Amino acid sequence: MQEIKSTVKSYILKEFLFGENPDELTDSTPLITGGILDSIATLKLVAFIEERYSVTLQAHEADVEHLNTIGDITNLILSKKSS
Amino acid sequence: MMIKCALQDLLANAVRLYPQNIAIDEPGHGTVTYAELAQLSDRVRDRLCFIGVEPGDRIGIYMRKSIDAIAAVFGILKTGAAYVPVDPNAPAARNAYILNNCAVRAAIVEKRFELRLQEELGKLGPPPSLLLLDRTGAGEPLRATLDLEDSLRHAPTVETTTADPDELAYILYTSGSTGRPKGVMLSHLNAVSFVNWCSEVFEPTDKDCFSSHAPLHFDLSILDLYVSLKHGARLVLIGEEASKEPLRLAPLIAEKRISIWYSAPSILSLLAQYGGLERHDYSALRLVLFAGEVFPIKHLRLLKSLLPKPRYFNLYGPTETNVCTSYEIPKDIPEDRTVPFPIGETCSHLQSVVLDENGSGVPVGQEGELCIRGSGVMQGYWNLPEHSARSFHAESGGKSWYKTGDLVVEDQEGNYIFVGRRDRMVKRRGYRVELGEIEAGLYRHPNIKEAAVIAVANEEAGVQIKAILSYREGKRASVIELKRFCAENLPLYMVPDLFHFLESLPKTSTDKIDYQKLLEIK
Numbered sequence: 201m202q203e204i205k206s207t208v209k210s211y212i213l214k215e216f217l218f219g220e221n222p223d224e225l226t227d228s229t230p231l232i233t234g235g236i237l238d239s240i241a242t243l244k245l246v247a248f249i250e251e252r253y254s255v256t257l258q259a260h261e262a263d264v265e266h267l268n269t270i271g272d273i274t275n276l277i278l279s280k281k282s283s
Numbered sequence: 284m285m286i287k288c289a290l291q292d293l294l295a296n297a298v299r300l301y302p303q304n305i306a307i308d309e310p311g312h313g314t315v316t317y318a319e320l321a322q323l324s325d326r327v328r329d330r331l332c333f334i335g336v337e338p339g340d341r342i343g344i345y346m347r348k349s350i351d352a353i354a355a356v357f358g359i360l361k362t363g364a365a366y367v368p369v370d371p372n373a374p375a376a377r378n379a380y381i382l383n384n385c386a387v388r389a390a391i392v393e394k395r396f397e398l399r400l401q402e403e404l405g406k407l408g409p410p411p412s413l414l415l416l417d418r419t420g421a422g423e424p425l426r427a428t429l430d431l432e433d434s435l436r437h438a439p440t441v442e443t444t445t446a447d448p449d450e451l452a453y454i455l456y457t458s459g460s461t462g463r464p465k466g467v468m469l470s471h472l473n474a475v476s477f478v479n480w481c482s483e484v485f486e487p488t489d490k491d492c493f494s495s496h497a498p499l500h501f502d503l504s505i506l507d508l509y510v511s512l513k514h515g516a517r518l519v520l521i522g523e524e525a526s527k528e529p530l531r532l533a534p535l536i537a538e539k540r541i542s543i544w545y546s547a548p549s550i551l552s553l554l555a556q557y558g559g560l561e562r563h564d565y566s567a568l569r570l571v572l573f574a575g576e577v578f579p580i581k582h583l584r585l586l587k588s589l590l591p592k593p594r595y596f597n598l599y600g601p602t603e604t605n606v607c608t609s610y611e612i613p614k615d616i617p618e619d620r621t622v623p624f625p626i627g628e629t630c631s632h633l634q635s636v637v638l639d640e641n642g643s644g645v646p647v648g649q650e651g652e653l654c655i656r657g658s659g660v661m662q663g664y665w666n667l668p669e670h671s672a673r674s675f676h677a678e679s680g681g682k683s684w685y686k687t688g689d690l691v692v693e694d695q696e697g698n699y700i701f702v703g704r705r706d707r708m709v710k711r712r713g714y715r716v717e718l719g720e721i722e723a724g725l726y727r728h729p730n731i732k733e734a735a736v737i738a739v740a741n742e743e744a745g746v747q748i749k750a751i752l753s754y755r756e757g758k759r760a761s762v763i764e765l766k767r768f769c770a771e772n773l774p775l776y777m778v779p780d781l782f783h784f785l786e787s788l789p790k791t792s793t794d795k796i797d798y799q800k801l802l803e804i805k
Contacts, residue, residue, distance in 0.1 A: 218781055220762040229763055235770025235778045236763065239527035240549075240712070243557060259530040 204253075204274045211248055212270070216241050227271040232264045242267060249273070255280035289446040289471040291360040293478070293513040294321060301489050301515030309350050309520045310535060313421030317515065320354060323422050325440070326429045327358020327391075333438035334412055336388050338363025338446070341454060343382045343390030343411070345369050345400065348498055348520055349419035353508065355391045356499070363444030364388070365451035367466070368499035371396065372523070373774045377464065379403030381456045385466050385665045387411045393419055448472035454665055455502055457602050457715050458777070460707060462723025466665030467602045474505055476632045476658035477605045481510045483631065484596075484609070485543065485570055489515035492539060492567065496521045496546040501713075502602040503574060506545055516543075526550065529558035537563035543570045544593075547713025548578035549745065555586035565590055574598035574606060575713030577623045577701065579745070584616050599626035599701070601687050602715070603661040603674070607633050608653075608699055625698035626691070633657035635699075636684060637691060642676050650702055653691045654684035661685070709738040711746050714776045721748065724773045728765070730755050733788045735796045736779060750779040751801050753787045 231237045302318040342359045359366040369378040404410040416424045459465040493511035497503035511518040525531040600607035610627025629635040637651035645651035663671030675683045690702040707718045718736040725734035733753040769778040789800040
């Protein structure tokens, strides 16, 4: 779980928060409602998750309900991997 | 071209010819026929007239794109008023500014926006009357509101007003360089002459099925809505969510048997890359139209290889003229072509010239500003007479040309090639963004001392927006905090991708921010 969190976190920092202090990005920072992930950034994130964790996200899962925080994203990946 | 027709007459004609055709399909909610759409919009007209709306008024539309919203559009037009659609996703303060700026007599608003809107409108003066809808979907909530109002005080049936061609039909607000959106005023003649050009070139029929991908406050919606309705075709409203998600959109286009697609290139790029297009049947699709920004060749080539059947057109034009040039993409794109296709030749209802900085014509092959005149050109910007005057080049003899601000070169075949912008406007995902409006938004942050925003070209991501900032004393805001701040104060498509911090921004000898130097910062 920690591994997933830190992988997702470093990906978001590298791709969408260039120059940000890593400590500012927490498990509960709002990503979509906070203006960090727009629609195209979300697609890139989904593509990254699918490739890195060999899972497939359904269209309805690529939304604010499932992807708004690193915590949500981690839970989604975990539920995908265990099913 | 003699045009006596107003936009509401297009619907009236279609109702006569195709009353039982499906006019609008709102996936997940329902459909309406032409007869039903006419009837519902008649009731909106009656209600608006009852509360005092008169020809020449402006009426706001603040709701999700839906059958309710389209019925509202026609209801407003039938009173002889102009409609002013605002972006339901934009901050309430921006929308209140717009509705106040053009002094709407009334607005039709979804309830979930009411509280914030009232708050913001209250700061600006006496608010307009609001017609509130519980939600939107298939026209039911609109009908319910009208029923309720009628049960309290019945609105008698009135005649539809036939608008004069030069009357305003709608005002579309676009990003303004001073930080405030500006209202582009478009008349019935402007819209109908463009719609008629589309009829000539694309030859739609009542068997066609159009996509409605763009939101109503975006000028692409004019083609979707009025060209389809003029011909008795079906219009499929694509919701906010599906419109950005290639995996939802790809099957929707196939299932709905869409035959004429129109959008900005960015979503087409995403469909080609992530949509899994090979998994669906697109045999109904006969036209793919795109406009709003440059379509990178790499993605266009991929899209054409996945969907080889339809004809592809690159349409070009600012909101002020709607589409003013077009170019049909050739069947085969040569492998070695890397530069984007031309924006093409001037549409038949317009005329064009390419002028240098002194207003003199430039020879073929030389760069200059594309200027347009004719029946499609806007009347001006709402309540900005000086700005409006500046945006036209007046020639002796009374001709005046709208200056697009776009630099072009005419090639040997008579096609215009887009070169760049004269000012600080950029296109991002089809949206028009004035960098100055983002700067003005950033300056509202209490800790920001100086803000400059530039556009950076990025091979993969297209245009990226970069903000360069310096701070007052005190704690520097984090990138996360700044993004959130921007998301609260600006439309989402204006939130910068990158932030860069400096002690102070570089200045020119006249003490202005030196944008050239900023461009050099890596």
